[in-house]
Amino acid sequence: MSPPSPAAAVAKICFNSQCKEPLPDPPPARRKGWRLRSGEISELCDRCSCTFEQGNFCETYHSDDGGWRNCEACGKRVHCGCIVSATAYVLLDAGGVDCVACATKPSAMAPNQMISSPMLVPPLVTERREFPAKSWKSVNGPFFGQWRQASHMWNMTSAQSDLQQRLSYEFDRPNTTEKFSSGGRFSVLAHEKKIENISDRPTTSSLSNIIRGRCTNMKVRIDGASSFGTFREGNTDGVQDSHNLAGDNDSVRTRKKVSADCCSTISSGAIPEAQPISCISSLSLSNVKEEPSSLGLVASIPSANGSKEQHRFSTRQPQHQASPPLSKQFYPQSVNDAELQIQMHNGKPRIDNLVRPQLLPRYWPRITDQELQQISGDSNVVITPLFEKMLSASDAGRIGRLVLPKKCAEAYFPAISQPEGLPLKVKDANGKDWVFQFRFWPNNNSRMYVLEGVTPCIQAMQLQAGDTVTFSRMDPKGTLIMGFRKASGASNEQDSQTLKPGNDFSAPPEADCKITAKDLKGSVETRNLASTVEQRNCSKFANEGLLGLSARSSQGTSRRKGGNLGSKTKRLRIDSEDSMELKLTWEEAQQLLRPSPNCVPNIVLVEGHEFEEYEEAPVFGKCTYFAANQTRSSCSAAQELSLEQLAELIPCKTGPSKRSRVKAETDMEVSDGLDTLANLAILGEGENLPPPSQPTTKHPRHRPGCTCIVCIQPPSGKGPKHKQTCTCNVCLTVKRRFRTLMLRREKRQSEKEAETSVKHQKQQPNLLPEKTQVGNKPSKTSTLVVTNSPTKPISNEEGTSDEALESKRLSLSPLRAPQIDLNIQPEREEEPSPKFENGNMISLLANVTT
DNA sequence: GGCCCGCATGGTT
DNA sequence: GAACCATGCGGGC
Numbered sequence: 001m002s003p004p005s006p007a008a009a010v011a012k013i014c015f016n017s018q019c020k021e022p023l024p025d026p027p028p029a030r031r032k033g034w035r036l037r038s039g040e041i042s043e044l045c046d047r048c049s050c051t052f053e054q055g056n057f058c059e060t061y062h063s064d065d066g067g068w069r070n071c072e073a074c075g076k077r078v079h080c081g082c083i084v085s086a087t088a089y090v091l092l093d094a095g096g097v098d099c100v101a102c103a104t105k106p107s108a109m110a111p112n113q114m115i116s117s118p119m120l121v122p123p124l125v126t127e128r129r130e131f132p133a134k135s136w137k138s139v140n141g142p143f144f145g146q147w148r149q150a151s152h153m154w155n156m157t158s159a160q161s162d163l164q165q166r167l168s169y170e171f172d173r174p175n176t177t178e179k180f181s182s183g184g185r186f187s188v189l190a191h192e193k194k195i196e197n198i199s200d201r202p203t204t205s206s207l208s209n210i211i212r213g214r215c216t217n218m219k220v221r222i223d224g225a226s227s228f229g230t231f232r233e234g235n236t237d238g239v240q241d242s243h244n245l246a247g248d249n250d251s252v253r254t255r256k257k258v259s260a261d262c263c264s265t266i267s268s269g270a271i272p273e274a275q276p277i278s279c280i281s282s283l284s285l286s287n288v289k290e291e292p293s294s295l296g297l298v299a300s301i302p303s304a305n306g307s308k309e310q311h312r313f314s315t316r317q318p319q320h321q322a323s324p325p326l327s328k329q330f331y332p333q334s335v336n337d338a339e340l341q342i343q344m345h346n347g348k349p350r351i352d353n354l355v356r357p358q359l360l361p362r363y364w365p366r367i368t369d370q371e372l373q374q375i376s377g378d379s380n381v382v383i384t385p386l387f388e389k390m391l392s393a394s395d396a397g398r399i400g401r402l403v404l405p406k407k408c409a410e411a412y413f414p415a416i417s418q419p420e421g422l423p424l425k426v427k428d429a430n431g432k433d434w435v436f437q438f439r440f441w442p443n444n445n446s447r448m449y450v451l452e453g454v455t456p457c458i459q460a461m462q463l464q465a466g467d468t469v470t471f472s473r474m475d476p477k478g479t480l481i482m483g484f485r486k487a488s489g490a491s492n493e494q495d496s497q498t499l500k501p502g503n504d505f506s507a508p509p510e511a512d513c514k515i516t517a518k519d520l521k522g523s524v525e526t527r528n529l530a531s532t533v534e535q536r537n538c539s540k541f542a543n544e545g546l547l548g549l550s551a552r553s554s555q556g557t558s559r560r561k562g563g564n565l566g567s568k569t570k571r572l573r574i575d576s577e578d579s580m581e582l583k584l585t586w587e588e589a590q591q592l593l594r595p596s597p598n599c600v601p602n603i604v605l606v607e608g609h610e611f612e613e614y615e616e617a618p619v620f621g622k623c624t625y626f627a628a629n630q631t632r633s634s635c636s637a638a639q640e641l642s643l644e645q646l647a648e649l650i651p652c653k654t655g656p657s658k659r660s661r662v663k664a665e666t667d668m669e670v671s672d673g674l675d676t677l678a679n680l681a682i683l684g685e686g687e688n689l690p691p692p693s694q695p696t697t698k699h700p701r702h703r704p705g706c707t708c709i710v711c712i713q714p715p716s717g718k719g720p721k722h723k724q725t726c727t728c729n730v731c732l733t734v735k736r737r738f739r740t741l742m743l744r745r746e747k748r749q750s751e752k753e754a755e756t757s758v759k760h761q762k763q764q765p766n767l768l769p770e771k772t773q774v775g776n777k778p779s780k781t782s783t784l785v786v787t788n789s790p791t792k793p794i795s796n797e798e799g800t801s802d803e804a805l806e807s808k809r810l811s812l813s814p815l816r817a818p819q820i821d822l823n824i825q826p827e828r829e830e831e832p833s834p835k836f837e838n839g840n841m842i843s844l845l846a847n848v849t850t
Numbered sequence: 851g852g853c854c855c856g857c858a859t860g861g862t863t
Numbered sequence: 864g865a866a867c868c869a870t871g872c873g874g875g876c
Contacts, residue, residue: 394870399854403868419856441856446866448857 015042018061033057034084058085073102363387363405381474383481386412388470390487391458396465400455402436409449412471413438413480426482427474428457434482457482 014021015033023045031049033042034057044052051057058065058079067081072092076099079085090103387408389395395402404413416422421439428434437452463469466487474481 392869394868397870399870401855403870406867443857443868444859444866448868452855 012043014045014048016044016048016057016061019045019048021045021047034086037083052084055088058082058088069097071099071102072096073098076101363389363408382476383472383474385470385472388468388485390468391463391465393465395454396458396463396467398455400453402451402454402458402469404438404449404451406447406449408471409438409440410447412473413449416440424451424480426457426471426480428461429481429483432460 012023013019014023023043031044031046031053033044033049033052036042048057051060059077062079062082062084065079065081067079068077069080069089070076071078071089078089078097078099080089080097088100089097090100091097387405389402389405389408392403413424414422416438419440419442421437423435424438426434426436434454434457436454436457438449439452440447440449442448458464458469461467461469461484463484463486468485468487470481470483470485472481472483473479
């Protein structure tokens with residue numbers, strides 16, 4: 001790039017040769033830039049001036065030029081190749097340069113293995129308006145929110161890219177700041193004082209400049225929201241669109257045009273939400289560099305749960321909050337946009353500067369200060385968030401393997417050369433040590449890193465798919481810290497840790513409602529969804545359990561196809577989709593719930609909403625029609641099976657293999673929201689019932705939402721088993737139905753025989769069980785479809801017939817004797833015969849029961 | 851039969 | 864198209 005031409009000023013255009021924007025005649029918008037060789041001051045347009053004041057001028061306009069060097073002390077990239085930045089560095093006697101920030105430090109930096117003490121060389125410059133802001137700006141890079149780099153990553157060598165150096169200089173000087181504040185607190189006021197002290201020198205700028213620059217940055221984020229992580233702080237001018245400013249692909253790729261007025265807006269004092277600059281937590285403080293550039297800002301940002309949390313904004317240590325995609329996805333609408341953007345911007349995780357560019361944003365840690373504090377417990381440690389990962393179904397499953405993002409594993413975990421890996425000691429937020437096996441599998445000429453043995457930890461944390469685990473490093477010991485965050489924007493670590501122990505940590509407060517599914521196991525992962533439901537006057541059902549299932553259902557659905565919870569698009573859709581799904585399912589659910597026949601509800605007022613409370617469990621009923629134009633059978637358990645019965649009935653299945661269970665779990669269809677709710681409603685009643693079951697929608701004739709006993713059954717193997725001699729209502733009902741089915745089958749068999757012999761016997765099928773020969777066809781006929789038939793169930797008093805049927809049932813059942821496979825597919829053999837379909841079923845059944 | 855290990859597969863980025 | 868990664872799945876114990 002060529003230096004600005006003095007002629008530009010003469011022509012009353014911006015001195016910046018890359019801008020050349022005409023300067024307004026009345027000079028208010030004509031602002032001073034750098035001192036020219038002639039002694040005059042260049043005149044810049046407002047925009048460029050702003051950039052200059054913020055110290056971003058060279059980075060903005062000269063980033064591709066030569067002459068960039070790195071501060072010997074801090075590694076910060078300094079442009080030494082133009083007059084603009086002539087005052088931004090100090091030539092060192094021993095060679096090299098120091099940035100002004102380091103050069104002007106009154107004292108040596110705190111010990112930091114990575115950063116040498118700056119030479120206390122007073123600035124040689126006389127006009128250095130941008131100094132503090134410059135320091136700030138430098139944070140910007142394409143990764144404006146860089147977090148302190150992992151220590152081992154800080155061993156920068158000259159071979160490192162310029163970008164890396166530029167990035168890394170900003171961060172990871174935790175120790176330098178520890179001494180900076182006593183009591184672990186650091187306030188901007190103190191900082192301001194320091195700045196003022198420095199500003200006694202002509203080379204420093206005022207805090208207002210800093211703040212202005214900082215806020216400009218915020219504004220940038222606000223305006224250019226979506227490209228989080230790609231804006232360079234301080235690049236507030238729209239010009240950046242047309243210039244390759246960043247020098248890195250990320251920036252170039254995602255740079256967005258920012259409204260040109262942002263600079264002036266901010267310069268005019270509009271400081272968005274960056275107030276009270278105070279109270280930087282010790283943890284944060286420890287990461288704040290002892291220099292003006294490490295200005296820490298605090299903004300109150302409503303947490304997802306509605307409470308306002310103070311979030312520190314450190315230009316040097318942008319704090320842990322939402323990585324862009326995540327934050328965009330999870331932060332509720334309640335979060336003020338501006339705040340959110342600020343948060344997104346400034347809360348950029350302090351991720352490793354070298355690794356971060358390689359990490360997908362979804363792995364960027366967004367652990368909060370509170371979380372960090374909670375983890376650390378004291379201010380003498382430095383917590384460096386490394387990465388985080390949303391647990392996939394398999395991660396949270398029983399396999400006990402947590403798949404680690406490759407780059408994260410390679411960057412932050414010990415290098416392993418053997419697949420066996422090595423044990424890795426990880427401390428959780430409670431200080432408990434866990435030892436995982438960190439290993440890898442060869443995979444497609446690559447590696448797949450996993451942490452094995454995480455199940456106990458995950459269980460202890462009550463995590464499940466969709467939740468997020470965060471990995472941090474606690475210095476100086478370098479201890480690995482494993483935190484977690486419950487899914488959804490509403491829940492954070494605090495949330496999760498305040499949950500009551502046990503699986504039922506999300507027990508609804510409205511436990512008095514019969515249908516509250518008080519035993520539903522859920523999680524806070526869907527609090528955002530809960531809110532959605534609550535908004536729909538569904539607080540009773542808005543319990544996490546209920547919603548959690550829905551969420552899990554979603555996850556289950558997206559298992560294979562787009563099942564990656566980390567999938568950006570998927571995650572971005574989670575809220576809306578699930579919410580919509582809940583909208584539908586809730587309404588449907590209302591219709592699905594029916595009182596027991598002889599039950600009079602008590603009207604309970606909860607949160608202003610009326611709920612019908614039944615002494616007897618509601619039954620779940622929704623008609624399912626098997627054949628068009630013919631209500632052959634209502635697949636409604638409500639008519640004969642109470643919820644309690646169903647609850648007892650459901651578990652009557654032998655447990656399949658683990659693999660089958662897993663498969664069953666993954667069979668869950670998100671589109672079948674009704675099924676989900678159906679199961680919830682059913683299961684919610686049973687204390688002994690397993691966690692929400694997956695609907696069975698494998699029966700072609702059963703529509704999604706079908707509530708028949710077949711469809712509502714839980715996954716195989718769950719729940720208590722009933723003995724063969726069990727006489728509970730459920731078992732009796734099952735037996736009764738089974739008998740009905742058997743009789744049906746026998747009838748069909750008889751019909752066949754009859755057809756070949758006596759034609760009139762078609763109407764009088766042989767009902768004697770002894771003659772049935774169904775043994776060769778096991779059993780899928782043991783359909784437990786709850787029919788709508790008016791046929792009276794066969795009573796238990798049907799002595800010998802019952803016994804015969806029972807023995808036959810046992811012989812027919814593909815399962816163990818006392819168990820009935822509720823997963824069998826009735827459609828095959830129970831497919832109604834042509835006669836049935838001709839509407840003769842009732843009469844046939846009547847015959848059966850007589 | 852169930853569990854675990856390790857690899858393979860395939861969807862997503 | 865390659866890399867990543869979630870998950871399936873076979874085989875051994």
